[in-house]
Amino acid sequence: MRARARVGPAWLLLLARDQRRQIVGAVSSHAPYALAEAAGALVAPAAAASLLTQTRLLEHLAVAPEHRRRSLARRLLQEAATRHRAEPEVRLWFGFLDEREVDQAADVYRATGFRLVSSAGDLPAPANVLRHALNRRQGQWFWQEL
Numbered sequence: 001m002r003a004r005a006r007v008g009p010a011w012l013l014l015l016a017r018d019q020r021r022q023i024v025g026a027v028s029s030h031a032p033y034a035l036a037e038a039a040g041a042l043v044a045p046a047a048a049a050s051l052l053t054q055t056r057l058l059e060h061l062a063v064a065p066e067h068r069r070r071s072l073a074r075r076l077l078q079e080a081a082t083r084h085r086a087e088p089e090v091r092l093w094f095g096f097l098d099e100r101e102v103d104q105a106a107d108v109y110r111a112t113g114f115r116l117v118s119s120a121g122d123l124p125a126p127a128n129v130l131r132h133a134l135n136r137r138q139g140q141w142f143w144q145e146l
């Protein structure tokens with residue numbers, strides 16, 4: 001695997017390529033802007049600020065079917081976690097698995113140190129303020145301290 005990172009302000013994209021330079025895996029993670037805006041409107045602006053500075057949202061993780069079961073997802077997640085740990089204030093990484101993703105993805109997240117919880121209110125602070133901002137969704141939240 002060759003991983004290439006693209007980093008912007010509070011944004012990370014890692015791409016894994018095979019020997020032919022084809023993209024075979026990717027992970028994207030960023031400050032939770034839309035979620036922070038919703039939390040700020042419903043709870044308090046300070047809650048939004050904490051969410052933006054102290055957390056990162058794992059938005060997407062994908063591995064091409066023919067490259068699965070080779071630890072590629074685990075390596076992408078580990079590299080992304082390493083990069084987020086280098087961000088001075090960031091201490092929590094979280095995401096959401098839609099109910100149709102839970103069966104095939106939960107084990108990958110658990111194996112890389114994430115904990116799964118059933119509601120946003122069960123996430124550690126400051127992400128737990130999302131219980132006020134989000135409608136109940138079917139699936140599972142996951143999180144990891146950095």
